[in-house]
Every structure is written in structure tokens, then in C-alpha cells.
Amino acid sequence: MRTIYIDSEFKCHITNDGTMTEIETDFFDGKCDAFVEGYMFIPSGESRTRSDGKVFHGEMIAPWKDYAELDAAQREYEKQLIITYETALKKVGVVV
Amino acid sequence: MGTAYLYGNGGSGGGLNFKLVGGTTEPANPKENLIWIKTDVAISGYSFSEAAPSEPTEGMVWIKVGFSSIIAFNALKKNCVQVYPVSVKQYIDGAWEGMTADISQGGQWKPFYDGYLGSSVNNLGEPSFVVLGSGGNCTLSTKTFTQNEDGSFTVEMKNSGSGETSWMNAACCFPEKLDLKDVNTITIQYIVEAYRLPSSGVVVYLRVNESPTSGASLATQTIISHTTAKNTLITKNVDVSGVDGGYLRIFHNFANMAEGGSYFKIKIIDISPS
Numbered sequence: 001m002r003t004i005y006i007d008s009e010f011k012c013h014i015t016n017d018g019t020m021t022e023i024e025t026d027f028f029d030g031k032c033d034a035f036v037e038g039y040m041f042i043p044s045g046e047s048r049t050r051s052d053g054k055v056f057h058g059e060m061i062a063p064w065k066d067y068a069e070l071d072a073a074q075r076e077y078e079k080q081l082i083i084t085y086e087t088a089l090k091k092v093g094v095v096v
Numbered sequence: 097m098g099t100a101y102l103y104g105n106g107g108s109g110g111g112l113n114f115k116l117v118g119g120t121t122e123p124a125n126p127k128e129n130l131i132w133i134k135t136d137v138a139i140s141g142y143s144f145s146e147a148a149p150s151e152p153t154e155g156m157v158w159i160k161v162g163f164s165s166i167i168a169f170n171a172l173k174k175n176c177v178q179v180y181p182v183s184v185k186q187y188i189d190g191a192w193e194g195m196t197a198d199i200s201q202g203g204q205w206k207p208f209y210d211g212y213l214g215s216s217v218n219n220l221g222e223p224s225f226v227v228l229g230s231g232g233n234c235t236l237s238t239k240t241f242t243q244n245e246d247g248s249f250t251v252e253m254k255n256s257g258s259g260e261t262s263w264m265n266a267a268c269c270f271p272e273k274l275d276l277k278d279v280n281t282i283t284i285q286y287i288v289e290a291y292r293l294p295s296s297g298v299v300v301y302l303r304v305n306e307s308p309t310s311g312a313s314l315a316t317q318t319i320i321s322h323t324t325a326k327n328t329l330i331t332k333n334v335d336v337s338g339v340d341g342g343y344l345r346i347f348h349n350f351a352n353m354a355e356g357g358s359y360f361k362i363k364i365i366d367i368s369p370s
Contacts, residue, residue, distance in 0.1 A: 027313065040335070044321060054281050054370075056333045059297075062315035063338035070338075071304075071312070 001026050010040045010048050011064060027061050032077035038065035113173045116142055116157065126200035129169050131181075133157060134196040137188050144171075144179055152187040157195075159184050167199050167206050184208045194275070207278070207369075220270035220344055220367070225253070226308045228265035236266050236350075238359065248366070250289075254359035255350035267301075267308045268346040274302070276369075280337040283370040286319060288326050291360035296349040297321040298360050300334070302342030314342045320360055329365070 005013045005020035013020060014033045023043065028036045042048050042058035049055050056062075063070055086096045114129035118139045123132055133139065140155035148158055160182045171177040184197040197208040225239035238254035251268050276282075284300060291298070298320035305311040317334045324330070336342075344367070350358050 027316065038338070044318060050335065050337075052280070054333060054335075056335050059299075059318040059321075060316065060332075060334060062335040064335075065338055067314060067338050067340070074312075 002028050004028060004036055004041065006041050006043075010042045010046075012036050012039045012041050025061070032074055034073035034077070035070045038063050038067075038070040038073075040064045111173050113170050114179075118157075122198065122205065126205070128200060128202075130200045131159075131184075132198050132200075132205075133184055133186065135186055137186060139186070144181065148185070148192060149187075152192075154187060154189075156187045157184065158187070158192060167201060167208070169199075169201065181208065196278075220274075221272040223251075223268045223270045226267050226269055228267065228308060236264070237357070239266070239268070241268060244363070248363050250361065250363045251346050252359070252361040253348060253350075254357060256357040265347065265349050267348075269306070269308050270344045271306060273306075273341050273343055276336045276339050276341050279369040280335070281370050282334045282336055282367060284317065284319065284332050284334070284367050285329065285365040286332075287329055287363045287365065288320050288324050289361040289363060290326065291320055291322075291324070291358075291362075293320065293322045293348075293358050293360065295322055297324075298346065298348045298362065301345040301347050302334070302336070302339060303345055304342065306343050308345060308347075314339045319346075320362060333370070 001024055004023050004025065005016040006023055007013060007020050012023075012028075014036055016022065021043075023041055025041065027041075028039070040048070040060075040062060042056055042060045044059040047055055047057045089096050114131060115127065116131045116133070116139065117123065118133045118135045118137070120134060120136055122134075123130065126132070138155045139157050140153045142157040142159065143149045144159045144161050146161055149156060152158070161180050168178060168180045171179045181199070184195045185192040186195050187193075195208075198205040199208065200206075223241050225236065225241075227236050235256050236253065237256035238252055240250075240252045242250040242252075244250060253266055253268065255264065255266070274282075297318045299316045299318050301316050302314040303311060304314060315334050315336060317332050319330075319332060346362070348358075348360065
């Protein structure tokens with residue numbers, strides 16, 4: 001479970017600028033900050049009208065950025081995690 | 097499986113109420129039920145059928161039909177042969193390829209989509225049920241998928257464990273990938289017939305890959321919560337403007353109820369681009 005914040009357009013943020021709504025969700029477990037901030041989260045009971053007039057009711061979670069871009073950021077994040085873990089393991093003598 | 101519904105190798109005439117043309121530019125001033133297929137391969141013939149033609153020739157067009165379609169039309173000028181087109185493929189270099197195609201209806205071009213259109217029964221494939229985790233004495237005792245004659249389908253899942261606090265995730269997983277490249281919205285119409293749920297709900301997930309146990313979820317929409325009205329037609333949208341494609345899952349994080357376990361039964365009327 002992770003705490004994120006949504007702004008007035010239901011876009012997700014990892015920090016609160018003081019105006020946002022706090023949300024607890026497990027949808028973003030393991031996801032990097034850039035991935036989270038490419039998503040929108042519409043809570044249950046609320047709705048968002050897209051610029052073309054389409055209405056979306058919560059609870060809905062969907063990317064507002066191109067998913068390919070978010071996926072690339074997540075893959076880079078995971079690659080760096082692996083490097084971090086391998087470095088730590090080597091320091092304690094574990095051969096990876 | 098299935099039989100040829102209509103077969104032809106030309107345009108209109110002969111009492112037909114539609115015409116099929118190919119080309120790289122969408123025709124101007126189309127008549128009602130003009131089907132345009134974006135192709136630079138000559139169309140050698142066509143077939144409206146549920147299953148792919150068994151002996152296709154190069155350039156043949158296969159218009160897959162189902163039990164419902166938002167672009168249904170009467171194929172004949174006088175009598176009635178109602179056609180429910182779903183998607184368009186053309187036989188090119190020994191394989192069926194999904195094609196971009198539009199049909200002119202009511203003064204508008206309406207698109208076909210390779211992958212799905214209208215009733216999901218005909219396009220998403222026969223689903224499987226997967227339990228993703230378990231605890232205590234929880235059991236997925238009911239897991240049924242029923243194709244209904246009207247083109248809808250019904251999914252029912254039940255966790256029969258009781259008296260425990262353990263839980264599990266279970267999903268009804270559809271094998272065909274949705275092509276969402278030119279789609280910004282998926283609309284789901286459904287009727288919830290029964291449920292007994294704790295605070296967790298039932299969601300429709302789009303997943304990156306077919307495996308429900310690995311990979312990322314692209315988008316979700318809650319279709320049943322513990323306050324959802326029963327026996328009422330409900331429409332929900334999913335914003336897929338950032339998504340190119342995905343596998344559909346109906347997913348429930350089952351939590352054990354004090355008695356009798358949790359369950360739901362939902363009739364999906366339609367899943368389609370909108």
C-alpha cells in the first residue's frame with residue numbers, strides 16, 4: 001500500500017503541495033515516482049470530464065501520459081535498483 | 097466452427113444493401129453501408145462469417161460477424177438479413193492481417209477495430225480463471241463464464257471460505273489482446289445480478305501481458321463495490337488514451353466474510369470503444 005496525492009484534475013503526485021487529496025492505494029506498489037506521476041486516480045464517488053466531453057467515474061486509475069514513456073522510466077528505475085542491490089551484496093562478499 | 101454468412105466478390109447490386117471497397121484514401125460522399133477498407137492490396141472477394149474462411153485467396157477480405165454490433169445493418173435491399181460485423185481482416189501473403197476499415201452509416205464514418213467491436217463475447221476469447229494467492233481455507237468454489245444468446249456474457253465467482261480472515265485474489269482472464277492504438281475510451285455496460293462483498297470491490301483491469309501473475313496493470317475501473325445497485329444497467333468508461341493495447345481481466349480481491357464467503361455475478365452487456 002502506498003500514499004499518493006491527487007490534484008484537482010485527479011493527476012497523481014508523490015508529494016503534497018498543500019492542496020491535494022491523500023489517497024492510499026496498492027496500484028503503484030513497486031513503481032517509481034515518474035511512473036506514479038504519469039497517472040490519474042479518480043476516487044469512488046467522483047468523476048472527471050475529459051476535454052472531449054467523455055465522463056469517467058471513479059474508482060478509475062489510468063495513465064494520462066503515454067504508457068510507453070512511463071514503462072521506460074520504470075525499467076530504468078528497476079535497472080538502477082538491481083545495480084544498487086548487486087553493489088551492496090558484493091560489499092558483503094556475496095558473489096552475484 | 098461457424099458457417100459462411102455471406103460471400104461475394106463485387107460491389108453492390110443484386111439486391112445487396114451494402115458495398116465493399118478498398119483503397120488508401122477514404123471515399124468522399126459515401127452511400128449508406130459503404131464499407132471502406134484501407135488497403136493497397138486488391139480485394140479478390142469477401143466473406144462475412146464467424147470463423148475465418150478455410151480456403152482464402154490472396155486479397156480476400158474476412159468480415160468477422162458476431163451476435164451484436166454497434167454497426168449492424170441489413171444486408172439486403174428488400175428482405176432482411178441482419179449482419180453484425182465485428183472486425184475486418186484481409187488475407188495478405190499467406191496470413192490474415194487486421195485492417196483499418198470504416199462503414200458509412202447515418203452520414204458518418206464509423207470505424208471497425210481489429211481486435212474487438214461491440215460484444216466482447218466474440219472477440220475476447222474464452223477466459224480462464226486464475227487464483228493469484230490464497231490463505232486459510234479460502235476456495236474459489238464457483239468460477240463460471242456463460243455466453244448468453246443476446247451477445248452478453250455472465251461471470252460468476254465465489255469464495256466459499258468462511259470464518260477466517262484470510263483472502264485471495266482471483267481473476268477471469270481473457271486471452272485476446274485489445275488493440276487500443278486509435279481508441280481513447282473503453283465503455284463497459286453491465287448489470288450486477290448478485291454480490292456479497294466486503295469493502296473490496298470487483299474491477300476490470302487492463303494488463304500489459306497475458307499472464308495475470310506478472311507484468312503491470314495499465315488501467316482499472318471498479319465495476320462492483322459494496323454499494324453498487326443490483327439489476328440495474330450501469331455504464332462505466334475507462335480512459336485508455338495513454339494505452340496502446342492490453343489484456344482484459346475481471347478481478348476480485350476476495351476477502352472472507354464472516355459466513356458463507358464473498359461472491360459476485362455480473363452480466364457484461366458490452367465492452368467497446370466509444
